[in-house]
Structures are given as structure tokens and as C-alpha cells.
Amino acid sequence: MSDINDWFPYPTYRPNQEEMLSAAAGTARQGGVLLIDAPTGSGKSSVVSALLAESGGKTILVAVRTISQLNIFIRELELIRKKKKAGLKFTYLIGKRGMCPLGGLGDVYRRCEGVKAFTHALMRERAVKGSLVPAQDPEIIKQIKRQDRDNPLICPYFVKSRVFLEGDEGLRLVPSQEIRKRAEKAASSVVNPEDLHKYAGALCPYDMMITSAKNADVVIINYHHLFNDDIREQLLVSLNVEPKDLIILVDEAHNVGDVVQGIQSISLDERDIQQASHELSSLKTQVKGVEAVRHVLPRIRDFMDGLRRSTEIEDWFDPAIFDRILTKGSLYPSMAAIVEDIIAISDAIREKSLQNADYRESAIERLCEFLFRIHCSATDPAYLTLFRKDDESIILEVRNIDPAGKLQEIATEHHALLFISGTLSPLESFRQYYFADLPVITLSIPNAFPKKNRLLLASEDITTAYRMRQDRGNIDRTVRMITAFSGHPGNLAVYFPSYQIMTDYAARCRQMKKKVFIEPREASEANELLAEFLSLPKKKKSGILFAVCGGKWSEGLDYRGDLLAGAMVVGLPLAPYTQVRAMAIQYFKRKFGKEGEFIAYTLPAINKATQALGRVLRTPEDHGLLILGDSRFLEEDVKAGLPPWIQQEMKPVTADTAEGIITRWR
Incomplete structure (x- = not known):
């Protein structure tokens, strides 16, 4: 195996980064499962360098949830290729919804399956008559021109991506020379997702990237490629690899539980019953x-x-x-x-x-x-x-309600599985939740950003606990805390446990000196408002977001530089306590004892809160004010679930003392 330094593309390591990469290299070499909790700024994406150093010919799959995460790994791998390994090949698959240029109604995967089957049958029929290059066949060209674009039966992109070869075993359908040439180039140079359709031209983008992936060292995929059994099995067939020949890296792994549960859950409504009767x-x-x-x-x-x-x-x-x-x-x-x-x-x-x-x-x-x-x-x-x-x-x-069964299955089938995130704390709780009794190595990395660049406060005298929501004194103190926070310079964000609580406090905090942006339920409206908010610093202005923990403005967004100068979480964002929630808690208590209630109920709330705070400090140069606005964060059982650096740094404040502390710090 090669040395990590043969692949690491930077002149020096960040604090604790070498330890993280060494652990990743050990897992890639020996196999098994590794969980890494590494705050923003730890250099998590460089873990791929360690995996390449110890891959031993195995294919590396990197599973991401968003396009922004995809672009981070594209940049990292391109840097490795430029600085260290010119022959490195990597590519990505973002799902057919984002790659298929063919029009039509219905599910894109089913449409692809059906159209490909019909197209393949027509191409073979014409090939039997001597037309081995489908894209040049007059009959196929004529049918493509005549077909209904809203209900296509033939895929012109697939037609141009395949040719037939004659051999001892008869006709064989293979990738065309053009798609092989472009696929090879896509694996050897960067094709950004926004340029993919243009680069593919008349060829099938998905087919091109699958062809590209067959000989790639690293393939970046989305979560569904990994956690949906049908899609994962088809992917492995397309790549012609066995599970034991794969090293899997999952980024932003705190999201995995929700994704796996969503894939394995199903709902049925009254319209489905009515439609089933018609069918x-x-x-x-x-x-x-x-x-x-x-x-x-x-x-x-x-x-x-x-x-x-x-x-x-x-x-x-x-x-x-x-x-x-x-x-x-x-x-x-x-x-x-x-x-x-x-x-x-x-x-x-x-x-x-x-x-x-x-x-x-x-x-x-x-x-x-x-x-x-x-x-x-x-x-x-x-x-x-x-x-x-x-x-x-x-x-x-x-x-x-429990992703462990599926995750254990994936972990044991593949050579190595690595989960990384900035909010996998406490690691032992995530280890139990994700893998139960499966042997897992864990590693927690300290926050590498300068302490002097952040102020972390925790409110002693406010809460959104149900028993106190209508308490006039508690409400007044909460409004005063939000007002004190709003006086901090720059763009700010206040996150609430629910839309209802957010709306209530938005109505009570009307005297803000900054323009208030309230998160709407509609995604299109939310995107427009967020764009306006993020444009303010360039105009030497600032605003304040009122948003929901776990909502559209709290996760997966990168507020670098002066885009966000502070974040406050009002309340511990626990899910509503229903009969269903109580049953889930009882399930995990039977499985893990007392720790089960924390895993089922408190852990998701802590994770939402830390994700919201994590929007602020994205680079070592960023400065930020962070406030946990609920006394429950200071209670021992909740505090122990926070990342170690937050436990060590948070300072208790009250509504009376907060403004002075904030003013002196800035």
C-alpha cells in the first residue's frame, strides 16, 4: 500500500487531521466500520486521500446528500489529481432525476426502464436486418421524429450511446465509441453537475457516467444509490463489482437514520384506495x-x-x-x-x-x-x-423507527464503511443507534477553529418546555434574549422548534432594528427570501432570519464569511410527544435500557440544535455568536449529549446579563 502523504494534496495537516486520516486508512486496510465526529474545519473531505492510499484496488464509493457536498468532493479529488496523482479517475452519479434529459410523465426510473426496453427491442430488430449503428438507421430516426415528446417510446440518447457488434455468439450491444471516449474523459477531467447535459450532448448522461464509473477509482453517489436496496444492487451490477470490493464513505452521516427510515417506510391514503379500485x-x-x-x-x-x-x-x-x-x-x-x-x-x-x-x-x-x-x-x-x-x-x-438492521446489513456486506459528520455526538449513542452490537471503531476530533473567534452562551432562564410556553415571565425573558442577540452586528439567524413557536415569537419581536425574514412553508418562496437575506452584506446591510430547526434554512447550507455572524436556537427542538413517539421510546428502551430514551427522543433534538449553530463558523477566519436558548441545555443529561467543545465553552447567561456579555465580546 502507498503512504497517505502520496495522496494528501496539502502542504501541512490541520490540527488532529493526521490522526483522523490514519484511522480512516486503518479501516480501509483492515475492513470494518469507523464513525468519525469531526467539527467543521477538521478537513473531513481529505479522508478520501487515506482511503485511496489503502484501497488496494478496491473501488471507493462516496455517498453524499446534496449537490454542495458533491462539489466539495469533486474539488478535493481534482486537487489530489493535480497535486499528487495525475492518473486518478473519479466520477459521480446524482440520480436519474437530475441526469435524464428525456421528457415524459411518471417516475423517471420506471420511464427509463420502459423506454430502454422498447428502444433496445427496436434496435435489435433493426440490427438483425443489418443496421448495426442504431443512430444511423433511417427507420429508427423516423420513429424518433414522429413520437410524442410527452410520452416517448424511444430514447434518442440511448440510441446514440450504443452500437451492435457481430461475433460468434451473435449480436452484442455495446457502448458506442463516442460514449466510451466521453466517459473516459469525464473520469479523467472535471465535468461539473451543472455542465453535465451540455457535455453529454446527444448521448445519455446517466449512461455516460455509468460507463465512466466502471473503471473509476472513486465514484461519488447520492444516499439513495447506497441505502435503497434495488438501486444499490443495480449500481453494483452496472459497475461489475462485488460488495466485498467496495470501501464506502458516507458524508454528513447524522442524516443517515432519517434517510434509511424514510426509504423503508410507506404510506397509503384514501385516494390510493379509490385509484386501486379503478385499476x-x-x-x-x-x-x-x-x-x-x-x-x-x-x-x-x-x-x-x-x-x-x-x-x-x-x-x-x-x-x-x-x-x-x-x-x-x-x-x-x-x-x-x-x-x-x-x-x-x-x-x-x-x-x-x-x-x-x-x-x-x-x-x-x-x-x-x-x-x-x-x-x-x-x-x-x-x-x-x-x-x-x-x-x-x-x-x-x-x-x-430503527435503521440499525439495514445499516448492519450494509456494513457486513462491504469491505469497509466509514461515517463522517460534524455532528455525530455523542458518538457512543450514534454507534448504538446505527449499528447496535456490531463492532465499530469511533473517533472524536476536537474543534480546530480558534476559540477567540466565537462566543457560546446558554440561557439559564428561558425555555420552550410545554409547561412554560404560556408563562408571561418566560415569554418576556425569551423576547429580551432574542432582542439582545439581534443587536449583534451582521446577518443573524434565530431557530425555533416549530413553525407555530416561530410565528408566535415573530409576532412578539416586531421591534427588531434589522429586517426580519420569516421562513415560509413553500420551498420556492423560501429560496427567494434566503437569496435576498444573503445579498444584504454586499449592500452593507444586515437582517435576521426566523427559521425552524431541521427546516429549509437550518441544514445543508454554507453561510461562509459575513453571510451569517450569529445563530440562536430558541428551545430544545424535541419532536411532539405523541403515542407513536412513546412507542418508539419504549422500543429503544427495551433495546438499550435507559439510554434508549435518549437515543429515541433527545438525541435528534440535540442534533437539530447543533446543526443550526453549525451554519455560522465555516472557516477558521469566521467570527460568530452562538446561543443555546433553553435552560434544558444546561441539564446534565442534555449537556452530556452536546459535542465536547460546546460543553467546555458554553457560558450560562440570563436575559438580564446577556446584552452586556454580547456587547463586551464584540
């Missing part, structure tokens, strides 16, 4: 079991109607009762029998839809997945069956 009507005489399943659908509607009488907005329902309502008096002896029939019907509908160039997910497919999950949930406590009320509608959901 079954069209298959009456074509597929066995249709009538029997049709008679089950009104029973699901009746079950939903019964839940409508509940006074709860969200609550658990008993899957055994759901099972009895569906099977009692029906033609089915059990839920398993219903699932068996509906899988066959779902497959028939999917095939029919693809033939008709309809690439939308059918309601029957969704119902099939839902019933299968609810059937499995009866024996797997990591899944909860619940309902939610949305206006007058009832939504049923099978929700995964």
Missing part, C-alpha cells in the same frame, strides 16, 4: 384474483372511516385488527394470501403500464407494498403501524 376494474377478466382483491378495498376504507372518529392527529393502530377486518368474511384465510394475490396483480399492471408507455407508479403497486410491509410488521418491532389525519383525509403508514 382493478380494468383487469377483471385478465388476471386471477382481481375480484377477490376488489372486495377487500371497501374494508380498508371502512377501517379508515373508523379511525376518523379518533381525536388524535397521529396514533398507532393495531395491525392484528387491520388483518381481521380485511380477512373476516372474505375469500382469504390470511393477510399473506391477500399479499400473494396482489403481488401477481401488481406485476400484471406494471407490465401493462410499461407497454402503454405509462411510467407512473400504480396505486395497486403502492397498495401491494403497503400490505406486504404491514404483514411483515406483525413480526418486526422496528416497524410501527400508524395513522395520520391530514385535513379530512386519513393516511395509513408503516413506519420504520
Whole structure:
């Protein structure tokens, strides 16, 4: 194996960075799982240097959540290539939604599957007649020109990306010379995501990047490529690699739990039931079991109607009762029998839809997945069956509450798995939450930024705890703390546990000297307001954001330089305590004892708060004021869950003393 210094592209290491890279290199060499908690400024992206040094011919997958993270690793790898290893090959896959230039309705993955299948069949038909270069075939060109752009049957990009070769085993479809040439160049030079379509030209961008990835040393992927089983399996087939030949690096790993749970959860609403009934009507005489399943659908509607009488907005329902309502008096002896029939019907509908160039997910497919999950949930406590009320509608959901099963599976299948984040604290809690009893190495890196550049305060006398939300004294003190904070120079942000609390305090804090930007629920409006806020420093002006922890303005954004001079978190952003939340807590308490309640309830809140504060200090030169505005952050069980540097540096203040302390510091 080569030395890390053969790959590390900088003249010197940052504080503690060499220790971090050495740990990563050891995991890449020996295999296993490594969790690294490293604050902003630790040089986390350089971990890829250590992995390259010890890869031993294995492919490195880097999983990211956002385009900004993708660009960070593109810059890091390009620097390695320029400074150290000219022959380094790397590429990226950002998902077909961002890469497919073909128009049309429905799910992009299903559309690609269906259009490719039809296109391949047509290309082969023409090749049998001697036309080995599909892009030059007059019949294919004519059909492409005539097709409906909103419902395409032929992909012109795929046509231009493939040719046929004749051999002893007959005709073989292979990448065209043009796509191979561009794929090779894409792996050897930088093609930024915003330039991808232009670079690909008439070729399929996804196909080009997959071709590029086959011989790459590093492939940057999005979370779904890794954590969705179907997509991951297809990716490995496309790359022609075995799981044991992969080293996986997951960036911003504090997000992994939510992503895995989201992928493994499914919901069903009343419109799905209605649409499923229409779809079954069209298959009456074509597929066995249709009538029997049709008679089950009104029973699901009746079950939903019964839940409508509940006074709860969200609550658990008993899957055994759901099972009895569906099977009692029906033609089915059990839920398993219903699932068996509906899988066959779902497959028939999917095939029919693809033939008709309809690439939308059918309601029957969704119902099939839902019933299968609810059937499995009866024996797997990591899944909860619940309902939610949305206006007058009832939504049923099978929700995964524990990502450990899936993450253990991924960890044991692959050679090495590394999780890095600036907010994986406390590491032991994340280790348990993500991997349970699987052997895991952990490493915590101190904050490398100068202490003198930040002031970290914790309020002793304000809280958003439910019992105190209407307390007049508490409200007044909170308004005074926000007002004291707002006097700090520069752009500022105040983060709240919920939209409701944010709105209440926005109404109470009308005397701000700065322009107030209140986070809207609509993403498009939020983007416009944020752009206006970030433009203020250039105009020698400043404003103050009122936003929600875990919302659109609190994570995944990089407020460098003077874009954000301070952040205050008002309240410990705990999730609402519902019956469903109580069941999740009980599940983790059974699994981990007392620590289980912290993992299920307090840990996510602490992580949201530290993520919000982390928006401020993005470089060693940045200065920032950070305030944890809730007395609960000073309580031992919550304080112990904060990153070590925050525990060491935070100074208790009150509404009376805060303004003076802030003024003296600045």
C-alpha cells in the first residue's frame, strides 16, 4: 500500500487531521466500520486521500446528500489529481432525476426502464436486418421524429450511446465509441453537475457516467444509490463489482437514520384506495384474483372511516385488527394470501403500464407494498403501524423507527464503511443507534477553529418546555434574549422548534432594528427570501432570519464569511410527544435500557440544535455568536449529549446579563 502523504494534496495537516486520516486508512486496510465526529474545519473531505492510499484496488464509493457536498468532493479529488496523482479517475452519479434529459410523465426510473426496453427491442430488430449503428438507421430516426415528446417510446440518447457488434455468439450491444471516449474523459477531467447535459450532448448522461464509473477509482453517489436496496444492487451490477470490493464513505452521516427510515417506510391514503379500485376494474377478466382483491378495498376504507372518529392527529393502530377486518368474511384465510394475490396483480399492471408507455407508479403497486410491509410488521418491532389525519383525509403508514438492521446489513456486506459528520455526538449513542452490537471503531476530533473567534452562551432562564410556553415571565425573558442577540452586528439567524413557536415569537419581536425574514412553508418562496437575506452584506446591510430547526434554512447550507455572524436556537427542538413517539421510546428502551430514551427522543433534538449553530463558523477566519436558548441545555443529561467543545465553552447567561456579555465580546 502507498503512504497517505502520496495522496494528501496539502502542504501541512490541520490540527488532529493526521490522526483522523490514519484511522480512516486503518479501516480501509483492515475492513470494518469507523464513525468519525469531526467539527467543521477538521478537513473531513481529505479522508478520501487515506482511503485511496489503502484501497488496494478496491473501488471507493462516496455517498453524499446534496449537490454542495458533491462539489466539495469533486474539488478535493481534482486537487489530489493535480497535486499528487495525475492518473486518478473519479466520477459521480446524482440520480436519474437530475441526469435524464428525456421528457415524459411518471417516475423517471420506471420511464427509463420502459423506454430502454422498447428502444433496445427496436434496435435489435433493426440490427438483425443489418443496421448495426442504431443512430444511423433511417427507420429508427423516423420513429424518433414522429413520437410524442410527452410520452416517448424511444430514447434518442440511448440510441446514440450504443452500437451492435457481430461475433460468434451473435449480436452484442455495446457502448458506442463516442460514449466510451466521453466517459473516459469525464473520469479523467472535471465535468461539473451543472455542465453535465451540455457535455453529454446527444448521448445519455446517466449512461455516460455509468460507463465512466466502471473503471473509476472513486465514484461519488447520492444516499439513495447506497441505502435503497434495488438501486444499490443495480449500481453494483452496472459497475461489475462485488460488495466485498467496495470501501464506502458516507458524508454528513447524522442524516443517515432519517434517510434509511424514510426509504423503508410507506404510506397509503384514501385516494390510493379509490385509484386501486379503478385499476382493478380494468383487469377483471385478465388476471386471477382481481375480484377477490376488489372486495377487500371497501374494508380498508371502512377501517379508515373508523379511525376518523379518533381525536388524535397521529396514533398507532393495531395491525392484528387491520388483518381481521380485511380477512373476516372474505375469500382469504390470511393477510399473506391477500399479499400473494396482489403481488401477481401488481406485476400484471406494471407490465401493462410499461407497454402503454405509462411510467407512473400504480396505486395497486403502492397498495401491494403497503400490505406486504404491514404483514411483515406483525413480526418486526422496528416497524410501527400508524395513522395520520391530514385535513379530512386519513393516511395509513408503516413506519420504520430503527435503521440499525439495514445499516448492519450494509456494513457486513462491504469491505469497509466509514461515517463522517460534524455532528455525530455523542458518538457512543450514534454507534448504538446505527449499528447496535456490531463492532465499530469511533473517533472524536476536537474543534480546530480558534476559540477567540466565537462566543457560546446558554440561557439559564428561558425555555420552550410545554409547561412554560404560556408563562408571561418566560415569554418576556425569551423576547429580551432574542432582542439582545439581534443587536449583534451582521446577518443573524434565530431557530425555533416549530413553525407555530416561530410565528408566535415573530409576532412578539416586531421591534427588531434589522429586517426580519420569516421562513415560509413553500420551498420556492423560501429560496427567494434566503437569496435576498444573503445579498444584504454586499449592500452593507444586515437582517435576521426566523427559521425552524431541521427546516429549509437550518441544514445543508454554507453561510461562509459575513453571510451569517450569529445563530440562536430558541428551545430544545424535541419532536411532539405523541403515542407513536412513546412507542418508539419504549422500543429503544427495551433495546438499550435507559439510554434508549435518549437515543429515541433527545438525541435528534440535540442534533437539530447543533446543526443550526453549525451554519455560522465555516472557516477558521469566521467570527460568530452562538446561543443555546433553553435552560434544558444546561441539564446534565442534555449537556452530556452536546459535542465536547460546546460543553467546555458554553457560558450560562440570563436575559438580564446577556446584552452586556454580547456587547463586551464584540
